[in-house]
Amino acid sequence: MEKPLRLQAFLARAGMGSRRKAEELIRQGRVRVNGRVAVLGQKVNPGDVVEVDGKPVEPPRERIVLALHKPKGYTTTRHDPYAQKTVFDLLPNIPGLHPIGRLDRDSEGLLLLTNDGHLTLRLTHPRYGVRKVYRVYTERGTLPWAICQRLLEGVDLEDGPARALACRPAPGGALLTLAEGRKREVRRMLKAVGYPVKRLIRLQVGPIRLGNLPPGKWRQLSPREVEALLRETPVE
CATH class of the missing domain: 3.10.290.10 (RNA-binding S4 domain)
Structure with a gap:
């Protein structure tokens, strides 16, 4: 401190x-x-x-937040006996470092990690609905506007209804914005409307963008970026 x-x-x-x-x-x-x-x-x-x-009470450690461009094939768990590669193989050894939310092994893109559990709770709490933007490529190509409309209205999944906050057709698939973080939610939503996902890239979490960060590389967020994340989850 x-x-x-x-x-x-x-x-x-x-x-x-x-x-x-x-x-x-x-x-x-x-x-x-x-x-x-x-x-x-x-x-x-x-x-x-x-x-x-x-x-x-031990003083809190310096808050560190990293942005990683997660490649396909890496799991986000630190200890997984079945995983050949984890994102921690790509990161510095920082005590307490853990992912903020999920990004499954077959997905790519922006993954935020921190050593601050309080920040993680704030950014993953359903109450705040921190937005995440995904670039999706499907096995059937570009989503028609009618399918986007179905995703905006909501689809029924086995763990309850889910809906996109925004959806726009893009070559080979779509751009989707969601506020939840349920397990494999984007993949399950697209499968439910008949457009199974072929490739999934997360482009943005709240105000933080993937940008031109190369796959497998990471950077530390600036204090200004961390403050922008905190503004997404105001404490009453």
Whole structure:
């Protein structure tokens, strides 16, 4: 921790739960800073000792967010005995680094990773509906507008209805925007309307775009980009 943080943000980023959970701990008098009972909204400075129920809380690590152009054939799990290649083979060894959401082995494109579990919860919570844009190529070619309309209206899947927020035909397939992150959701939606996916590339997550990042390469998001991601999930 390099600068002062509000106590509830400190606790949330240190893994003590959501900010609301942290606020409740403070209100209950269970949090102390430098031996004194904490009050809601106070700041925590570098070097301060924070305790919850008498147990020290480790200061949150520096938040790191990476953008990876995931190639086809890589899984997003760190330990998978059945996977020949995982995205962590392509990334630096950062403690606690994990993917934000899913991108299945056969899919390509933008995958965000972070060491901040609180950020991951915010970006994957259904309440916020962070938008994701996909370029889809199908076995039957370009989607007709009528099929796009069906996807916009919603299709029934085995785990409930799903719909696209935007759909536009593109050569060989379509451009799709979704706000959910269910397992293989895009593939299942396209199969449901009779257009099985041949290739799937994620182009964007919230305000972050894949751009010209080459397959297999990664970059660290700038502080401005991280702030833009946080604005997608405002904390009340």
